Structure formats: C-alpha cells, structure tokens
Amino acid sequence: MKLLVNGELLETAESTLSLLLHRLEYEGEWLATAVNGELVHAEDRQTHVLQEGDRIEILSPMQGG
Numbered sequence: 001m002k003l004l005v006n007g008e009l010l011e012t013a014e015s016t017l018s019l020l021l022h023r024l025e026y027e028g029e030w031l032a033t034a035v036n037g038e039l040v041h042a043e044d045r046q047t048h049v050l051q052e053g054d055r056i057e058i059l060s061p062m063q064g065g
Contacts, residue, residue, distance in 0.1 A: 001013070001052045001053075002052060002053065003020075003050060003052075003053070003056055004054070004055045004056065005020075005056045005058065006057060015050060016045065016046060016048055016049055016050060017033060017035065017040055017048040017050060017056070018045040018046040018048075020050065020056070021033070021058070024058070026058055028060065030060060031058060031060050032057075033045065033056070033057065033058055033059075034056070035055070036054055036055050037055070
C-alpha cells in the first residue's frame with residue numbers, strides 16, 4: 001500500500017503503525033505519531049491498522065543543541 005510518511009511517499013506491506021515504525025527503525029518511548037492528523041498513542045500503535053493513502057507523521061526528539 002502507498003502511504004505518505006513525514007511528507008514522503010512510501011510503499012509498504014506493513015499493516016499496523018507499530019510494524020511500520022519497526023520497519024523504519026523508529027524506537028523509543030519518546031516518539032509522537034499521528035495518522036491523518038489524529039494523535040495515535042504508543043499503546044494504540046499495535047492495533048492501529050493502516051489504510052491506503054494514510055498520512056503519517058512521526059516525530060522523535062533530536063540530540064544536540
């Protein structure tokens with residue numbers, strides 16, 4: 001399926017937000033995720049099923065200053 005992840009088109013077979021994050025190597029408790037403008041809490045990522053054309057935003061803290 002085709003998704004828009006952080007503004008970039010991505011083709012993937014992952015069916016849930018959790019699996020997508022794993023594929024993209026996002027880890028940690030400090031991630032913020034949204035699908036189609038709606039916040040998805042960490043505890044809901046494993047059950048949040050992705051749909052063709054979803055817009056996903058993934059924010060993670062940056063190190064440094």
